[in-house]
Amino acid sequence: MEAIDFEKSGGYVPVIVQECESGDVLMLAYMNREAWEKTVETGKAWYWSRSRNQLWMKGETSGHYQVVREILIDCDGDALLLKVEQRGGGACHTGYWSCFYRTIRHGKVEVVGQKVFDPREVYEK
Amino acid sequence: MEAIDFEKSGGYVPVIVQECESGDVLMLAYMNREAWEKTVETGKAWYWSRSRNQLWMKGETSGHYQVVREILIDCDGDALLLKVEQRGGGACHTGYWSCFYRTIRHGKVEVVGQKVFDPREVYEK
Numbered sequence: 001m002e003a004i005d006f007e008k009s010g011g012y013v014p015v016i017v018q019e020c021e022s023g024d025v026l027m028l029a030y031m032n033r034e035a036w037e038k039t040v041e042t043g044k045a046w047y048w049s050r051s052r053n054q055l056w057m058k059g060e061t062s063g064h065y066q067v068v069r070e071i072l073i074d075c076d077g078d079a080l081l082l083k084v085e086q087r088g089g090g091a092c093h094t095g096y097w098s099c100f101y102r103t104i105r106h107g108k109v110e111v112v113g114q115k116v117f118d119p120r121e122v123y124e125k
Numbered sequence: 126m127e128a129i130d131f132e133k134s135g136g137y138v139p140v141i142v143q144e145c146e147s148g149d150v151l152m153l154a155y156m157n158r159e160a161w162e163k164t165v166e167t168g169k170a171w172y173w174s175r176s177r178n179q180l181w182m183k184g185e186t187s188g189h190y191q192v193v194r195e196i197l198i199d200c201d202g203d204a205l206l207l208k209v210e211q212r213g214g215g216a217c218h219t220g221y222w223s224c225f226y227r228t229i230r231h232g233k234v235e236v237v238g239q240k241v242f243d244p245r246e247v248y249e250k
Binding site for chain 1: 126128139141143147148149150152153165195196197198199200201204206217218219221224225226227228229230232234237
C-alpha cells in the first residue's frame with residue numbers, strides 16, 4: 001500500500017483505534033508493513049510492538065481482539081485511523097475499556113474510565 | 126507534568142485530536158513539553174511540528190483553532206487524547222473537516238470526508 005508512508009518514522013506508522021459504535025478512542029498503536037498486511041489479510045487488528053520489537057495480534061492472549069470495519073489514512077499518509085468492533089472485555093491491558101482512562105485536570109491525573117475486566121483473570125491464567 | 130513520558134520517543138508524544146461533540150477524530154499531531162505547557166496555559170491546542178522543528182498553535186494562520194475541553198493520557202503515559210471544540214472551518218490544511226478524509230478499501234484510496242473550506246482562500250490571502 002504505497003499511500004502509507006512507513007519510512008517517515010522508521011518503518012512504522014501510528015494507528016488510532018476507535019470503536020465504531022460509540023466513537024470512543026480505545027488506544028494508540030503502531031503498524032509496520034507486515035502488521036498492515038496481516039490486518040488486511042485477516043480483518044483483525046495486528047500491530048507492531050516497538051518495545052518488544054515484535055508483531056502482535058491484538059487479543060492474542062486476552063481474546064479481546066478487534067474486528068476492523070474501516071481504515072482511514074490522514075492527509076500526509078503517515079497516520080492511520082482504524083474503526084473497529086472491540087470484542088471481549090476491553091482494549092486496555094489494565095482492564096479498562098479504553099487505554100485513555102485517565103484525565104489530566106489542573107495538573108492532576110484522575111481516573112475517569114470504565115474498568116470492564118480483571119486483568120489477573122485474563123492474563124495470568 | 127511527570128505523568129507524560131516525553132522522552133520515550135525523542136522529546137514528544139503523539140496526540141490524538143477528537144472533536145468533542147461529534148466524536149470525529151480530526152488529526153494526529155505531536156506535543157513536546159513546551160507545546161504541552163502552552164496548551165495548558167492558553168486552553169488552545171499547541172503542537173510540535175516534527176518536519177519544521179517548530180512550535181505552532183493550531184489555527185495560527187487559518188484561524189481554525191482548537192479549544193481544549195479535556196485531556197486524557199493513556200496507560201503507558203506516552204500518548205495523549207485531546208477533546209476539542211474545532212473553531213472555524215475544519216482541522217485539515219487541505220480543506221477537509223478531518224485529516225482522515227480518505228479510506229482504504231480493497232487496496233484503493235477513496236475520498237470519503239467532507240470538504241468544508243477552500244484552502245486557497247484561507248492560506249494564500
